Structure formats: structure tokens, C-alpha cells
Amino acid sequence: MQANALDTIGTFNAADKALFEKEVKIRHVDKGEVLLREGMVANSLFFNVNGAAFQYSLSPSGAENITGLYMANEWFYNPSSLAAQTPSHSFIAAYVDSIVLELSIQSIHTLIYKSAAFFQFNSLIAQPTTGAYFFDNTLTPIQKYAYILEHRPALLQVFPLKMIAAYLKITPETLSRVREKLARAD
Amino acid sequence: MQANALDTIGTFNAADKALFEKEVKIRHVDKGEVLLREGMVANSLFFNVNGAAFQYSLSPSGAENITGLYMANEWFYNPSSLAAQTPSHSFIAAYVDSIVLELSIQSIHTLIYKSAAFFQFNSLIAQPTTGAYFFDNTLTPIQKYAYILEHRPALLQVFPLKMIAAYLKITPETLSRVREKLARAD
DNA sequence: GTGGCTGCTTGATCAGAATCAAGAAATATT
DNA sequence: AATATTTCTTGATTCTGATCAAGCAGCCAC
Structure with a gap:
């Protein structure tokens, strides 16, 4: 299942995949379990093996502002908190019981150090997560x-x-x- | 003037700044001159020393869709084309005669190789350019x-x-x- | 089952911004 | 300087989506 996660990013050989499997953590998360809390600095990327997750922030009025919905075989994380290492303005939580992969920044650095192929993660981190920014105010x-x-x-x-x-x-x-x-x- | 560009990114010592000055190109661009054309793959970051630049895409109807306006002492580039190395959907052009610094990806790799301080460029590349994404459809x-x-x-x-x-x-x-x-x- | 809660739909009204239109002001061209 | 072009403003109208309100269906707890 870990290979799926790499395949969505680019091309990796068997040795790379073995390195990846040693670094990545498999987590079973319960419905409602929080993976990233507002105020914390994001330290990991997640990959949804199966289940569903969502990202949201709380407006001053307390309303849930949903910024991401994630299905199986999608990476999800808070790009701004992760890249800039600043406190997150949003939460990420499982919407149903899920199996997710967790990959820390430290692991990414380790992987890049061991194989240049993992430079490909840079373009993942650099991009807004799935679909989130497709919805600018030009769409009806x-x-x-x-x-x-x-x-x-x-x-x-x-x-x-x-x-x-x-x-x-x-x-x-x-x-x-x-x-x-x-x-x-x- | 090159030091300004680094100062907006993080902290760099004198040796780093010297390395940077050897890699960066100073360009005098005329009003209207195009720095990145639709369909090309972005290969550089730009820093506006003085003048003004803007980024825009053309909608099917031919209307100019402005996605970025850049003033002095601001970095500007196409993050998605640059990070993913895919053809740009937008143009970047000088709005008035300007002096800009140009830093290629190759130069960034060279700099990172020579000094770990240049890893700080990762967080620049990972972030949407100045202000562009502040305007989601929640604002009046x-x-x-x-x-x-x-x-x-x-x-x-x-x-x-x-x-x-x-x-x-x-x-x-x-x-x-x-x-x-x-x-x-x- | 009954009652209560949540999610979804449908209708009526309202508000904000786009569009359409015209004219004034500023800038560029000759 | 005179004219032409572009930019900016102002007014009238229209339209889209939010808001307000009510009702219904599904689901859970008891």
C-alpha cells in the first residue's frame, strides 16, 4: 500500500520504495480523530490509504470553514504550516475510521539525503492540496x-x-x- | 541590492551573500517586456529591485486575468510551473522599465550544494507569491x-x-x- | 412505536455586485 | 494646442446567491 503513495508523486525504483517503507508510519485513526490541531506546527504529510479525512478552520463566530476533503489515495497536509513551519490555522481530522500513512519532515530529509529521487517531494509540498485552490471566486x-x-x-x-x-x-x-x-x- | 533579495527570505552570512551575488543575474527590462510566456516552463525566480511587474493569464475570451502585481523588493515567479516544471498558464511582464534579479533553478541547486543556508529558498518556492491567495471568495x-x-x-x-x-x-x-x-x- | 435531531429540499425575500449606459477627467497622439 | 483614446466615475437596472422560513424524510435513542 505504501507504493501507491509514491506512485502519485513520481517515479521511484524498488530501492527507493524500500527506503520509503522504512520511514513511513502506518496509522489507524478513528472517526473524528485529529491529526493536526490549530496552533500546532505541521510536521508531517499524510496519505489516505482508505477512509476519509477533512481539513477545516474555525471562524471567530465558531462556524466550520472546510478547506479540504480527502479520499483514498490522496495526500493531505497543511502546506503553509508545513513549508513555513508556522502554527496551523486549521485542523485536520479523520471523517471515518481510516488507515493513513504519516511521513515526517525529518523522514523526508533523510530520504532526500539517501536518494535524490525524493527531491520529487518538493513539488508535492509546493502545491496546494487536492483541488483546494481550484475554487477561486471566478467559478459559479x-x-x-x-x-x-x-x-x-x-x-x-x-x-x-x-x-x-x-x-x-x-x-x-x-x-x-x-x-x-x-x-x-x- | 542583491542583499535585499536575500534579506526578504531569511538570514544569510557574508559568505552566503557572496555566493548569491555570483549566481544571480541583474537584468534591465523594458516596459512591457515579457519574462515568462504562457506555454514555457518557468526556470527562474525574479526579484524586483525597482520598477513594477505583473502576472496575468488570458481567458478563452481574450480577457486579461491578473493574478499578481509586484512592487520593489518583492520576489515574483510562477510557483506551479516552477515547482512542477510544467508549462506556464500565465505571463509575467514588466509594467514599467525595471531592474530585476533573475535566479535560475540550477543556481538554487548550486547554492544549496555550497551552503545549507539556501535551503531557506524551499519555503519561498513553496509559498504562493505575494498576496495572491489572500483573495479567496470569502472576502467582500x-x-x-x-x-x-x-x-x-x-x-x-x-x-x-x-x-x-x-x-x-x-x-x-x-x-x-x-x-x-x-x-x-x- | 414515539419523540427529537439532523440533513435535505423548496419557497419567498433581500442584498450585493455585475452589467449596461453615459458622461467626465486624465493621458496620449498628432 | 487640438484631438483621440483610455480611465474613472456615476446612475439605473438586472441577476445571482444568501438569508429567512417552513416542511419533510431519515435515523437514532428511549
Whole structure:
């Protein structure tokens, strides 16, 4: 299962994969378990082997602001906290019981030291996590939902529409109407 | 002038600065000159010594979509093209005659090889360029403009309001009304 | 089962920003 | 200097999505 995680990043040979398996930790996390807490400095990347996880921040009013929804075979982490080593503004938690891989920064440094192939992690760390920044304010609610249907339909099997709506920065009412409209159009 | 560029990234000793000065190229660019063209793979970071630059992409309809405005003493580049070594979707051009420093990826690798201090460039590359991602769709036009007034007022001295509006993803009419409203409030 | 909670839908209203339109001011060109 | 072009402002209208409100369905606990 660890090989999957590497395959999503680039090409690695058998020796690299063996090095990786020695560094990575396999964690069984319970529904609701927190992997990164607001105020902590992110020290690891995570890879979702199976299950589901989500990232969110709390607004002053206490509302959950969802910034990421993660399915199987996706890496997830807080890029800004990790890269700049500053306290996280967000939480990352498992949404259902999950198996995740955890790879610390120290491990990445060790891996890069042992094999140049692991430089490929730089481009992973440099990129915003899955889909999160696709949703700038130029997209309409229909386009946002169409993007989910097109690229990440599995989200709809796992997360309630309420959370999808929060992730897309639209209200549940608007999402409901968008779905009705698209269903009618088919 | 090269030292300024390093100071914005972290702490470097005299030997590091000397190494840096040997790698960096000083370029005099004319108004309108293109530093990165759509379709090319970004190979350099730029630092604006003086002048002004901007980043933009062309939508299918041909409209200019401004994604970055850069002033003196700011680094600018295309993070996604640079990190992933994929073709750029955007252009970077000088807005006025400018002096910029250019630092290639190869130079960064050379510098890192010669001094561990240059690892600090990783966190620069990993971060979205100045202010660009502050404008997610949770901010109102007033908040967006207030952010500019607070953090980057110099933009207003150099770029026409039309471009500021495009950068903020609002119409020029809305920007004009926001300015009128804030001026009245003072 | 009944009651209560949560998630989802549907309707009515409201507000904010885009669009459409015109004119004024500033800048560039000749 | 005169004209042309671009930028900025102001007004009227429209439209999209948020908000407010109510009702329904599914699910859990008791």
C-alpha cells in the first residue's frame, strides 16, 4: 500500500520504495480523530490509504470553514504550516475510521539525503492540496459542483451535502438547487 | 541590492551573500517586456529591485486575468510551473522599465550544494507569491480593497485602478464605489 | 412505536455586485 | 494646442446567491 503513495508523486525504483517503507508510519485513526490541531506546527504529510479525512478552520463566530476533503489515495497536509513551519490555522481530522500513512519532515530529509529521487517531494509540498485552490471566486456554484462531479465524484458517496457545500463555499440551499437543476438538465 | 533579495527570505552570512551575488543575474527590462510566456516552463525566480511587474493569464475570451502585481523588493515567479516544471498558464511582464534579479533553478541547486543556508529558498518556492491567495471568495470587495490599503498601498501609486480591480476580481465600477465609500467614511 | 435531531429540499425575500449606459477627467497622439 | 483614446466615475437596472422560513424524510435513542 505504501507504493501507491509514491506512485502519485513520481517515479521511484524498488530501492527507493524500500527506503520509503522504512520511514513511513502506518496509522489507524478513528472517526473524528485529529491529526493536526490549530496552533500546532505541521510536521508531517499524510496519505489516505482508505477512509476519509477533512481539513477545516474555525471562524471567530465558531462556524466550520472546510478547506479540504480527502479520499483514498490522496495526500493531505497543511502546506503553509508545513513549508513555513508556522502554527496551523486549521485542523485536520479523520471523517471515518481510516488507515493513513504519516511521513515526517525529518523522514523526508533523510530520504532526500539517501536518494535524490525524493527531491520529487518538493513539488508535492509546493502545491496546494487536492483541488483546494481550484475554487477561486471566478467559478459559479454550478461550475464548482460540476467540477466535483467530473473530478471527485467519490466525495459525494462519503461526505454529506452540507459539508460539500461548505467546501465549495456555497450554502446548502444553493447546492440543493444546483443539483436539482443539473439533474433536470440530464 | 542583491542583499535585499536575500534579506526578504531569511538570514544569510557574508559568505552566503557572496555566493548569491555570483549566481544571480541583474537584468534591465523594458516596459512591457515579457519574462515568462504562457506555454514555457518557468526556470527562474525574479526579484524586483525597482520598477513594477505583473502576472496575468488570458481567458478563452481574450480577457486579461491578473493574478499578481509586484512592487520593489518583492520576489515574483510562477510557483506551479516552477515547482512542477510544467508549462506556464500565465505571463509575467514588466509594467514599467525595471531592474530585476533573475535566479535560475540550477543556481538554487548550486547554492544549496555550497551552503545549507539556501535551503531557506524551499519555503519561498513553496509559498504562493505575494498576496495572491489572500483573495479567496470569502472576502467582500471592501475587505479586498482594505487589504490593499493596509498591506500594499504602493500598488495604487503605480498600477491603474482598472488593473487593481482585475487583480481583486471585482469590476472597476465596484472598485470606484468602494473607494468612494471608504473616502466618505474617513 | 414515539419523540427529537439532523440533513435535505423548496419557497419567498433581500442584498450585493455585475452589467449596461453615459458622461467626465486624465493621458496620449498628432 | 487640438484631438483621440483610455480611465474613472456615476446612475439605473438586472441577476445571482444568501438569508429567512417552513416542511419533510431519515435515523437514532428511549
